[in-house]
Amino acid sequence: MRRVAVPLGVLGGVVGAFGWVAAVDPNTPGHYPVCPLLHYTGLYCPGCGGLRSAYAVAHGHLRTALGCNALAVAAYVLFAVVWAVWCGRSLRGRPFAPQLGRSHRWALWAALIGFGVVRNLPFGAALAP
Numbered sequence: 001m002r003r004v005a006v007p008l009g010v011l012g013g014v015v016g017a018f019g020w021v022a023a024v025d026p027n028t029p030g031h032y033p034v035c036p037l038l039h040y041t042g043l044y045c046p047g048c049g050g051l052r053s054a055y056a057v058a059h060g061h062l063r064t065a066l067g068c069n070a071l072a073v074a075a076y077v078l079f080a081v082v083w084a085v086w087c088g089r090s091l092r093g094r095p096f097a098p099q100l101g102r103s104h105r106w107a108l109w110a111a112l113i114g115f116g117v118v119r120n121l122p123f124g125a126a127l128a129p
Contacts, residue, residue, distance in 0.1 A: 049129025
């Protein structure tokens with residue numbers, strides 16, 4: 001049990017955060033701060049709609065979650081996969097030290113920026129929250 005203490009602690013934090021978002025509806029104004037980029041420029045950042053997406057996932061509404069922020073849903077799935085690998089390796093006593101190469105980091109930044117740009121263009125309106 002000691003081997004998986006850290007992965008389980010991380011999972012507990014994530015479950016607690018999702019539990020909070022599930023209990024305190026981000027669709028109701030006044031519970032969470034507004035996105036500064038959206039407030040001052042009217043542009044959606046790559047994270048806009050992320051809390052509403054987490055709320056929808058916590059309530060089992062995957063289609064709504066994808067409509068709020070598809071990139072956030074992909075990140076939730078990626079987290080689940082990475083966490084499962086981490087936990088599995090920890091149970092077997094093997095180290096877990098994922099490394100992102102330079103090309104992977106560039107691809108990640110390009111996807112993040114590309115998503116943020118496309119969701120603000122007329123043809124990318126389906127990606128807007």
